[in-house]
Amino acid sequence: MRQIRIGDVTIDAVIEREGPWRRPEQFFPMYDAAAWNRALPEMEPEVFNAELGMMNVTYQSFVVRSPRHTILVDTCTGEDKGHPPPFDFPGKERWRKELFALGVTYEMVDYVFCTHLHIDHTGWNTTLRDGRWVPTFPNAKYIFHKGEYAAWEAEHAKGANPPGTVFRDNCLPIVEAGQALLVDDGYALDDLITLIPTPGHSPCHCCVDITSRGQRAVVTGDMMHHAIQCREPDWCPGVDWDPKQAAASRRRFLSTVAGTDTLLLPIHFPAPTVGLVTADGDRFHYRYKRD
Template sequence: MDTITLGQVEITRVLEWSGPFAPTSAVFPTLTREHWQANESWLSPDHWDPATDMLLARTQSWVLRSEGRIILVDTGIGDDKERQIPVFHRLRTGFLDRLAAAGVQPEQVDLVVNTHAHSDHVGWNTRLVDGEWIPTFPNARYLLHAADATPGLSDPQVHRDSIDPLRHTGQLSTWDGTELRIDANLTLTPAPGHTPGSAVLRLVSGTDRALFIGDIAHSPLQIVEPDHEPCLSDDAPAATATRRRLLAEAADTGALVIPAHFGGSGAAEVKRDGDKFAITGWAAFG
């Protein structure tokens, strides 16, 4: 099953793409081969390929059913997009078919939450129809932090094909400040560092907790080695501080950590381990 329930919220994982992304040394310049080898027993085969030293990654979206609404967290790479990263370039993934298999048609989505504006988190915001980029989810409001919604702060091509069309239809809603309440179960708060407008979606429902952290961690090795930031972040010190803060919150409150790109079950339970953290279990996805 790719669905779990936390409190009053049902969460379904919808896979878009998975595979080798890049050599670990290219993505994580401060993590040595020894770091990966010391954790090989649980990093392989879902998160790291020891034979090739490639980081294994996924792009996936999370469908939340909360208070009668369907909320989509991050929209992956998208099809037909011109992208600088070769593995993301002009994909055809069948994502909408898998979304339909999860019981969701595009017109049923009420809200899209983009945790930040990188190309692999906003791609299915739009789809190509007769040479024009149109919103994939015609009845949805799209949420993006104002700091990431400003053209020029990220790839202009991403804005042209995945963000600007939402402005034209009036479906893009930007936010700032310290908190945005979505409903009684869900709240968005800033989590800057990876991008200026990176955000975390916090779920609190009954006694259950979860943190949808986007790219605050790209590999579960960053949970046990939290001070190592990939080359993909705008402000590495700020991103590291944000990761430590959120991991500490998860450890202290029992919140499930749900990043965008983890393989395997895709979500981890954590605890404090001295001044670092440890994984104590995995969610029942997959």
């Protein structure tokens, strides 16, 4: 993804992995071959590897730089976490190298926004140092939705999986270090950066709204994982916390941005990632912004 500018704000992608990753029939319990085959020609060619029969899925973060702050949105899977497949893929140093190539050091990050607290959105929150997980970004405040944090705290206390070790290693050390801000729906960092509640994929999933000088972009986290969810908004991955709520959040959000110039930045959409939504009856089209 090339850098985009929203008024006084710039946004860059930092990629951890990309390429073929999941078969749609394995990822979406509601998968229907006829619906998929009908939708495939209507979607951008980058979203599917026909030779392997797999969706192209990217794990990435977004670096948002405003005149006042350097902000990181979501932090992929991280290093040294000991995750099981498929999250144990090699080459994770790519993420760190791409961040530094943007001229951003760990110390320069002012805020880390986590759209939700899943394994592949919190990994670089912490770094292993002398046998302990510590905040990777020593000067940053980490923005967690308080309801999201509470839900996974309760699941962690029960020994549930998920979250497995994710809450213990990626979230709890941030709170213990005094670097967490637990916020409510509609939290606003300033007049440029706010949260949009889109629950369902996780208990209190949020999108990050970026508005400056009449221009707007939204980092959509896992509100949708793949462009097929624009054509089939009711299709939810098996990992969704509340599939019905997730589908309702997705339809509601897509309806509000369809036909507008709001740019979307879905975390898992392959390059060029950034796109616009148009309505098509009760469905939607996702089109990459290529210029």
